[in-house]
Amino acid sequence: MRLDQATPEQLRQWETELAAQYQAILDQKLNLDLTRGKPSAEQLSLSDALDGILAGDYKAADGTDTRNYGGLDGIKEARELGAQVLGLDAANVMAGGNSSLTMMFQAAMTGYQFGFNGVESAWKNIDGAKFLCPVPGYDRHYTVCEQLGIEMVTVPMTATGPDMDQVEAMIKADQSIIGMWCVPKYSNPTGVVYSEDTVARIAALGKIANPAFRVFWDNAYAVHDLMSNPPQLANIMEACVAAGTEDSVLQFASTSKITHAGAGVAFLGGSANNLNAFRKVLGTTTIGPDKINQLRHMKLLPNMDALSAHMQKHADIINPRFEAVLSKLDAAFADSDLGAWEKPAGGYFISFDTQPNCAQAVVKLAADAGVKLTPAGATFPYGKDPEDRNIRLAPTVPSVADVNAAMDVFEVCVKLASVRTKLAS
Amino acid sequence: MRLDQATPEQLRQWETELAAQYQAILDQKLNLDLTRGKPSAEQLSLSDALDGILAGDYKAADGTDTRNYGGLDGIKEARELGAQVLGLDAANVMAGGNSSLTMMFQAAMTGYQFGFNGVESAWKNIDGAKFLCPVPGYDRHYTVCEQLGIEMVTVPMTATGPDMDQVEAMIKADQSIIGMWCVPKYSNPTGVVYSEDTVARIAALGKIANPAFRVFWDNAYAVHDLMSNPPQLANIMEACVAAGTEDSVLQFASTSKITHAGAGVAFLGGSANNLNAFRKVLGTTTIGPDKINQLRHMKLLPNMDALSAHMQKHADIINPRFEAVLSKLDAAFADSDLGAWEKPAGGYFISFDTQPNCAQAVVKLAADAGVKLTPAGATFPYGKDPEDRNIRLAPTVPSVADVNAAMDVFEVCVKLASVRTKLAS
Structure with a gap:
């Protein structure tokens, strides 16, 4: 899907199709969350020996x-x-x-x-x-x-x-x-x-x-x-x-x-x-x-050896979630002009930039469909993203299955918001 | 010992006697500490079940x-x-x-x-x-x-x-x-x-x-x-x-x-x-x-019952130390005009008021003799006790034997400082 080459007729057709897909998602009454840059219970359990270790x-x-x-x-x-x-x-x-x-x-x-x-x-x-x-x-x-x-x-x-x-x-x-x-x-x-x-x-x-x-x-x-x-x-x-x-x-x-x-x-x-x-x-x-x-x-x-071995266990838990996000993004947007992202080599987040003036609409559509995303603008001072583009994805807490389900919703929301923004411009 | 009724000759005699007692204390090279309003190791051990309790x-x-x-x-x-x-x-x-x-x-x-x-x-x-x-x-x-x-x-x-x-x-x-x-x-x-x-x-x-x-x-x-x-x-x-x-x-x-x-x-x-x-x-x-x-x-x-039972164990450890301080103060000063104090029903401290313009001298004499006391003035804003009278005694950390030894030094220091202040006045 490339908006820069789309005719108004093509855009309207996409809008109709995507709105139908979005309605089908609404009917699923999902409850998923990609907001939280925090460890999952599985990660926390790696350190449960702490209490009593003395x-x-x-x-x-x-x-x-x-x-x-x-x-x-x-x-x-x-x-x-x-x-x-x-x-x-x-x-x-x-x-x-x-x-x-x-x-x-x-x-x-x-x-x-x-x-x-x-x-x-x-x-x-x-x-x-x-x-x-x-x-x-x-x-x-x-x-x-x-x-x-x-x-x-x-x-x-x-x-x-x-x-x-x-x-x-x-x-x-x-x-x-x-x-x-x-x-x-x-x-x-x-x-x-x-x-x-x-x-x-x-x-x-x-x-x-x-x-x-x-x-x-x-x-x-x-x-x-x-x-x-x-x-x-x-x-x-x-x-x-x-x-x-x-x-x-x-x-x-x-x-x-x-x-x-x-x-x-x-x-x-x-x-x-x-x-x-x-x-x-x-x-x-x-x-x-x-x-x-x-x-x-x-x-x-x-010591640092113990720390490195411990962090490898975290990576083993986090990696499938990051890979789920990245493969969904690739499948959805690699051949499009709808968004840009990088594959991080570590940390807790994947940063996604929509077309201008779309991020808030994406987050709202996702929220209405039961998928919580970090509020658009949160990654800018005073909550104001001047181009309204940046969305932070935090996949560590949900299961891989939930990450996949949330990213399917994300795809439809990004496409729908992008098409509507283009139509309105 | 009552300074208000003492003749200059009496004061000079006391000074000589007390200076000799103080010199004998110096020779003992003590290392005692009544400064710290903190629990003793024995008290801390009452809660050692905390680590691993989960x-x-x-x-x-x-x-x-x-x-x-x-x-x-x-x-x-x-x-x-x-x-x-x-x-x-x-x-x-x-x-x-x-x-x-x-x-x-x-x-x-x-x-x-x-x-x-x-x-x-x-x-x-x-x-x-x-x-x-x-x-x-x-x-x-x-x-x-x-x-x-x-x-x-x-x-x-x-x-x-x-x-x-x-x-x-x-x-x-x-x-x-x-x-x-x-x-x-x-x-x-x-x-x-x-x-x-x-x-x-x-x-x-x-x-x-x-x-x-x-x-x-x-x-x-x-x-x-x-x-x-x-x-x-x-x-x-x-x-x-x-x-x-x-x-x-x-x-x-x-x-x-x-x-x-x-x-x-x-x-x-x-x-x-x-x-x-x-x-x-x-x-x-x-x-x-x-x-x-x-x-x-x-x-x-x-719950509060558990808390009360726990605090009773603290009291059992602290009480002998407080009693040591109080009985030493009684024996040394009950019949004197050298100081005033109260018996507290709880807490961590006994507050002792010397005659005016003596507290700093007492703390210095005690420090030189290897007995640390809370700095005079510390109980006042900006460290300034206008009458230079208040000394805070904190007996929870030392053993009862050390409290007794420190209080023997304290007695001599209070008497010597008081007599010298009176002589200088």
Whole structure:
């Protein structure tokens, strides 16, 4: 189906056929869900040994009684695992509670309210303070900025990461840009892995940006590969050291999509200066993270080999679902001009771009037919996709059969919305 | 030893004798610690069944898979336990992570930055926004205010709680007072339980204060009784309902001094309005608390009877230590004018008031002799005890023998500092 070559008569005929197919779907009263970027029960069960894994021994390797108060940075062995995930020294990593989003918010609050270089550097004191947001991106990053009243400016994603020509030009032109969100590996939702050149150019931004500028490097999918010989992400801190910009990047990761999603361990990595500023605020908000849960995680995943073997089990569960989505997309749209997508090598999402002005209509048609999709626009700041094109597909939770059923509905909805949009134009 | 009746010659003789005793203590090279208001290893072991208690069943009572993301309010059964501890309905309680201090900071940030009644009510927009701080009090409450730049004004504690005549007069005179810290039961450090009249008057403050005013009711020792037939704290929310001031109080508690201090469950209680404002901010900082740990706690402490039996075991461990402190204080100072203290019926502390201008000297003498005491001034905002009198004794961690040894040193240090201060005056 190619809309660009279709006659009005052909379009009307397609509309009639597709509307009939859609009506048949409505009659099935489906209840399917492709919205949730979270692990399935089967994946969660891979880590069920966590509860009870301590066998009564609550002592960390250095003798710390993990049951008691204290230890703002987290236990040493957890920091070491976080350091390997993030490509840092353990001294540059803090292990926290169950949410890297919390650490991101705390870091953003540190920057906004208190300043990473003292209160005079606080973003609240910078007129029109802005974050750069590569789009499409992750909605919970945007809500952090919205909550703090930080303006967001978009920059397009490319196959190698954010469009760095634009990023550099914007930062050179505007010293009120004080931050940038990045999901550098298996980007949410596009699945892109930033290229080595992109990583180096992001590391160099600290040389041209406001000294208060911080990249929020959310490496949420650092070890979440879906194929062997996965793409490698260049080490951002090594690039920063080379550029002399160690203070310009804060790194985040967590075990949420490794062990139990709601009960994992989050990590923050950064320069000594950044961590000290962060600790100063964090120390007024808590006496320390849940060290027992950190110790449990280290018993389950004592080293990177154990972690890699564990992630392979996740890939074995997720892969058939991704393959179901991709083969349905291929079958439906490979020979069409109705949409574009990429095959990600890891992560949790497949990003689908419709023709302009169709995404909202697709999501509504699917919802009315009992198939929940992530709201159109959610992958853009303020929920506004200017071309109304991007739809995030998250296939990890449903069964393969349900993914297939949902994608059959998706196909009809995309085709019907596209034809109707074309007819109306 | 009574300084008020002593001649200069007597004082000089005492000084010589005490200095010799102190020198003998120095020679012992002690290493003792009465600073830490935290459970001992023996107390922590009371809850060691927590790890493994789920026996593979991670489902909450309502079927929620606690392993996955979600559930900002915490699981229902945890909210119900928190509700019983705080004297509220479960609908008015949220169960959080491992730190009630974190929930206090988040609530303070909500009030300061975003406002409980919309951004126009945010404390940052109120010129000279102030918190009332009953003194002596808890230093970590003060650091929350300091971090947010909220001015603190002190009000004295009495045997029935804060001096309410002063509190009411101050609030009537100054609408920039937008908060007040309270530890209503076994107050840190005085051990006072607020009287029913005090509770009613605090509940009524909402009628005369700025509408943005919030009492931070940190019920940290709600179930931490050390004797049978313990004093009862009146229900603050019932008093608020009677006064029509339900929005004026936020309540906090946690299991930190019930189960494992660093890995417990915190609770926030309040009106629907307050919780909705809190959720709005919290929801941008996390997807939800560690529900697995909440479920573990509910298996260990499924109801108030189980909780009471558990707390009795804590009391059995703590009581000998409190009795050691109190009998040493009695033997050393009952017939003197060197200090004043009360016997608390629960909590973690014994508060000792020296003669004016002695506390810092006592803490320094003790430190030099290898006995760590909480820094003098720590129980006052900005670390400044205007009369330099208050010392907080925390005997839960050391053994009874170590408590006795430390108190022998404390006696000599108090006497020596008092005599020297008197001689210098």
